[in-house]
Amino acid sequence: MDCEACTDRLVELLYEELPEEDAEATRAHLSGCEACSQAFAQIRAGKGLAAMLEMAEPPASVLDAVMAAARERVADRAPAQEPAHERPATAPRPDEEEASGPWAAFLKWVGGFAMRPQLAMALTLLLIVGLGMWYLPTLRQSDPADSHAIVDPAPGDEAGPSTSLVPAEPLDLEADPRTGRIRTREDEAAEERVAAVRPAPPAPTPEPAPEVTGERSVPPPSPPRRTRRDWPPATAPAVRARWWRRPCPILGSRSWTSARARPRRWRRNRRRAPRCARSRRRWPRRSRPRRS
Amino acid sequence: MTKEHSDEELLRRFNEGDADAFAELVRRYERPLYNFILRSVRRRERADELLQDVFLKVVQRSSDFKGQSKLSTWLYTIARNLCIDHSRKMVFRRHQSLDAPRAGAEDGPTLLERTAAEGAEPDRAAVMEDLKRRIADAVEELPEEQREVFLMRHVQGMRFKDIADVIGVPENTVKSRMRYALERLQRALADYQEYVDELM
Numbered sequence: 001m002d003c004e005a006c007t008d009r010l011v012e013l014l015y016e017e018l019p020e021e022d023a024e025a026t027r028a029h030l031s032g033c034e035a036c037s038q039a040f041a042q043i044r045a046g047k048g049l050a051a052m053l054e055m056a057e058p059p060a061s062v063l064d065a066v067m068a069a070a071r072e073r074v075a076d077r078a079p080a081q082e083p084a085h086e087r088p089a090t091a092p093r094p095d096e097e098e099a100s101g102p103w104a105a106f107l108k109w110v111g112g113f114a115m116r117p118q119l120a121m122a123l124t125l126l127l128i129v130g131l132g133m134w135y136l137p138t139l140r141q142s143d144p145a146d147s148h149a150i151v152d153p154a155p156g157d158e159a160g161p162s163t164s165l166v167p168a169e170p171l172d173l174e175a176d177p178r179t180g181r182i183r184t185r186e187d188e189a190a191e192e193r194v195a196a197v198r199p200a201p202p203a204p205t206p207e208p209a210p211e212v213t214g215e216r217s218v219p220p221p222s223p224p225r226r227t228r229r230d231w232p233p234a235t236a237p238a239v240r241a242r243w244w245r246r247p248c249p250i251l252g253s254r255s256w257t258s259a260r261a262r263p264r265r266w267r268r269n270r271r272r273a274p275r276c277a278r279s280r281r282r283w284p285r286r287s288r289p290r291r292s
Numbered sequence: 293m294t295k296e297h298s299d300e301e302l303l304r305r306f307n308e309g310d311a312d313a314f315a316e317l318v319r320r321y322e323r324p325l326y327n328f329i330l331r332s333v334r335r336r337e338r339a340d341e342l343l344q345d346v347f348l349k350v351v352q353r354s355s356d357f358k359g360q361s362k363l364s365t366w367l368y369t370i371a372r373n374l375c376i377d378h379s380r381k382m383v384f385r386r387h388q389s390l391d392a393p394r395a396g397a398e399d400g401p402t403l404l405e406r407t408a409a410e411g412a413e414p415d416r417a418a419v420m421e422d423l424k425r426r427i428a429d430a431v432e433e434l435p436e437e438q439r440e441v442f443l444m445r446h447v448q449g450m451r452f453k454d455i456a457d458v459i460g461v462p463e464n465t466v467k468s469r470m471r472y473a474l475e476r477l478q479r480a481l482a483d484y485q486e487y488v489d490e491l492m
Binding site: 007008010011012014015017039042043045046047049050051052053054055056057058059062063065066067069070071073074077 | 306309310311314315318322323326327330336339340343344347348351352354423424427428430431442445446447451452464467470471473474475476477478481484485
């Protein structure tokens with residue numbers, strides 16, 4: 001053992017915190033090293049002097065205040081932690097004495113369930129489901145034009161929800177059974193006027209009426225369905241915005257980055273096609289809508 | 293309250309509503325904590341206030357003690373933090389108190405002058421009283437980091453590892469500080485060395 005290691009262990013040796021093996025090695029070094037033994041003697045003398053340090057007594061008033069605070073704390077906790085069997089027995093209230101009989105027992109049994117959260121949640125769920133089942137048929141019998149509503153995206157906000165969720169009015173259109181073209185009721189009136197002047201042609205065979213299913217009333221002939229590719233015309237900014245938001249050809253969902261989510265360099269150059277947020281695929285240029 | 297209950301057990305019982313357990317804790321720690329604080333702040337009235345603050349903090353935060361360390365470590369950490377706060381406040385209003393006892397009489401009379409002046413037979417009680425005062429002064433004049441280590445070891449008897457936990461320094465640093473403190477005490481009280489050797 002060298003002197004440096006011995007010096008590090010002197011204090012532990014003095015206070016007997018050194019393991020026995022190390023203590024023996026340190027003592028062996030001290031017996032042969034005068035400098036280390038002098039250092040050990042010095043700190044041992046210091047310890048002897050420190051042992052005579054007088055210990056002062058704290059004033060009792062300080063501790064009385066502490067104990068008063070501790071008892072107050074215990075008293076504050078007591079009502080919450082006191083076991084039921086240790087509570088003092090109190091006389092029953094007059095209304096408790098009067099409440100007897102089967103009706104009181106029933107009320108007491110119901111009252112036991114009153115504040116239970118599980119029961120409250122179950123009742124709320126039942127209420128919601130019941131109201132839904134009650135109103136659902138009524139909603140289904142409402143205006144069939146709801147199903148033909150055209151949902152327009154908000155022109156200024158590509159990422160936000162559509163603001164025009166108001167159902168569109170039923171279109172006054174009717175398909176010509178011969179040509180398949182759409183004709184309005186005004187056209188029909190004009191044709192009737194022409195037919196009144198001309199000799200009547202043989203009546204066309206009427207188309208079979210559409211089957212009426214369920215409780216629905218006879219719906220008006222449905223207008224030609226507008227697809228996403230041909231509507232709306234590709235000239236307005238809102239239309240272009242709608243094109244940007246087409247589903248990803250890989251993932252199929254609307255995962256294209258919105259204008260706000262695109263990097264700044266994309267926003268600076270709006271002509272660049274956006275990428276899908278997840279597949280990172282760029283929209284192919286050839287499939288962009290062409291202006292007519 | 294029997295002595296075999298550990299400190300942590302006593303605190304747990306206090307949290308369950310046993311005020312006597314806390315009284316036992318106070319009895320165990322009042323003296324060493326008070327002396328630790330007194331030697332740190334050097335003023336009795338301040339030490340009284342700080343000791344009260346330490347125990348009041350224990351009362352308020354007893355439920356926060358999770359038992360991951362020793363209770364003594366926790367108590368001394370609280371006491372040390374309060375002493376540090378106090379010394380920081382005193383830095384801004386350090387002045388010579390008119391009623392505080394004067395510490396460090398380096399240029400005063402020697403032990404021989406003081407004892408021989410009384411007569412041929414020195415009054416041993418007077419010398420002892422003077423020695424105790426000098427030891428207290430020497431402890432109070434230790435550097436802050438050495439004094440706190442010395443007091444925790446001597447007053448409370450804490451192990452060096454626990455002292456290192458309280459202070460937040462490596463254990464070897466604690467041992468070095470302890471060694472320096474003992475050497476400094478021995479040098480400061482070298483005049484009394486022979487007298488102490490006679491007593492021992």
